[in-house]
Amino acid sequence: MIQFAQQHHSRLNVFISAQRKSIAETLYEIYLWRELVQFLVWRDLKVRYSQTYVGLAWIVIQPLVSLILFSGIFGKFMKIPSDGLPYPVFVVSGLVLWNFFANGMTNAASSLVNNANLVTKSYFARLAIPIAAILSSLVDFLIALVFAVIVVRYFQTPLSPKMLIVIPLVGVTFLAACGAGFLLAAVNVIYRDVKHIVPFLAQAWFFASPVIYSTNLLPPGYRMVMALNPMAGVIEGMHWSLGTTNDPWPMIGIAALVSVALFAIGILVFNRLEGRFADVV
């Protein structure tokens, strides 16, 4: 069992050895550096939007444009069934969470390399950097969520208490984005190939997630295979909250388990490679 120092500061009575941190120690360390995480999130947001012409509106413009394109091509033109929901409502509910996941993962993947000067010149819980990247995407998501609610109301889909499911679904998405993001961020420090892989990965993952199509299009047995992608369960849950008839709970359950596993794997890989960051970045 691990015993931590009584003092609430990470710079007190430090002990350094070649041993790697456990997951619990890593999480405790991140807790100690929570103020730095806050500042990094705030810096990311401020820098991202301060010198743009329309500023925060970009957070809405991105899903709006995707929504118009998807609704036009897949909804109107290809007539992909959307389980009885208006197609734009169907898409937007999954899209905002998907964007949170994809942006979080992508930003996290490049975050360590982009902050190389911090990594080589100062010590703090290294995980603070990718976590901040994902949390700043979470802030973007919250604004995009307002946009999604507006779209839902525009198409006169009724709001219901079921929609509160978005809160645990965001949690599952966050864990999945962290797991994938930590892993990619750490590997990216050592092999820059990752930078080129991430866009393909995000694209393939997008098509493996039921954002623009319904899981009902799959042969029945395949739904559970698809559920291994945590974003499938999450998006299925979003559709359910709007009134589709599939029972989402088995898929959500699998998504939660896979996300937790991915989160743990992400931290383990990160901790394993962490010692080399400052030397190779």
Add this chain to the structure above:
Amino acid sequence: MSYDHTTFEPEVAVTVNDVWKRYSRQKRMTLSETITEYGRAIGKRITGKGRSEQRDDGVFWALKDVSFTINRGEIVGVVGNNGAGKSTLLKILSRITPPSQGTVRFSGRVGSLLEVGAGFHPDLSGRENIFLNGAILGMSKREIVGRMDEIIDFSGVEAFIDMPVKHYSSGMYMRLAFAVAAHLESEILLVDEVLAVGDANFQRKCLDRMSNVAKSGRTILMVSHNLTAVQSLCQRTLWFEGGQLRGDGRTADVLNEYLKLSSGIDGIPLKTWDRSNAPGDDKFWLERVAIYPAGGQPGDPLDIGSPFQVEVDYANEIEDADINVTWTVHNAEGILLCDIGTWDSRPTRARGHYRETCFFPADLLNEGPVYFSLQVIREHELAYEMPRLISCELLDSVNGRHGWFGHWPGVFRPRFPWTIAKLDKP
């Protein structure tokens, strides 16, 4: 790494125990090379072949078996040539890179300053960067808010504090960055050569602050090339060479040992010849030239505050020869500092071996490399000219610096008599 709450001997602040750090000298493997490597390793394991083959060709040890302790309130300098392991040690102590083996234990709050202004973002204002940089250094939000006015005041950029730092001059930027660092409150402070930046005024301000920190009873470990600063700030010095702790003790003693070895690298203090390879001819040839501090021997460190002598030994085969040997002395920029020979009315020399010695007084030349070229004039004609025959590095001295360590300009650095008198005028 973990957080430890065992109790320590109260007076020990830092314990470094058997620390080793290994680096691979190989070029970085690409992803495909790594995959093939893993594949090969798995293949070997399956076939059971080549298991004893250890690939240790590209490995080198940046630190080898380093152990020391630092007591509370000590100010310790770390010196050594490039690649001696100083920076690696500091990176390990700062937790930037882990040791390959061994442990480090701190008792008290640790702060490290490897760079001022880490994490400064050009698009953020001065005030915002204070928050960000403070958080990276490990200060809490409350601490930063509490010291905000003090930090802004110290930086001297209050008029621009809400402006993005990309509009700052580099001087303003450095002042603000140092202001944050200077207000980092920790019982143990690890400092790299952050002092080597900025103009003389700024350096002085930084060093004043360092001295104050030192006087307040905190523990400081300082890695520096600025031996003058080490000499005046640190009572104790660690000397690293080839990744190992070569010396540990009183600063004066350790630096003396260190300089004895390293000044020999920077200059050629001695040359000797035998008859077969000596410069000259069958009537006159050189046997030895040497430069060394008074009372020392060639290879000993020379500093600007101590006298030294330059010697030339030669053999003369001409009876009643008119020989005039002269040294011309240049600095690193090639400026001729002086041209110096005997002041006596030149006596003629009988056949035999001679030694001529020129005594340089203390406090004449400024610090830096000095090159001695020899001219031999026989019968009023230049017979031989040997450029840069020997050389030395004159080291700086703390004398007269009064706590300032910037570059002292000028080719000379004499200490002429100087008086200060108060005049009785209304």
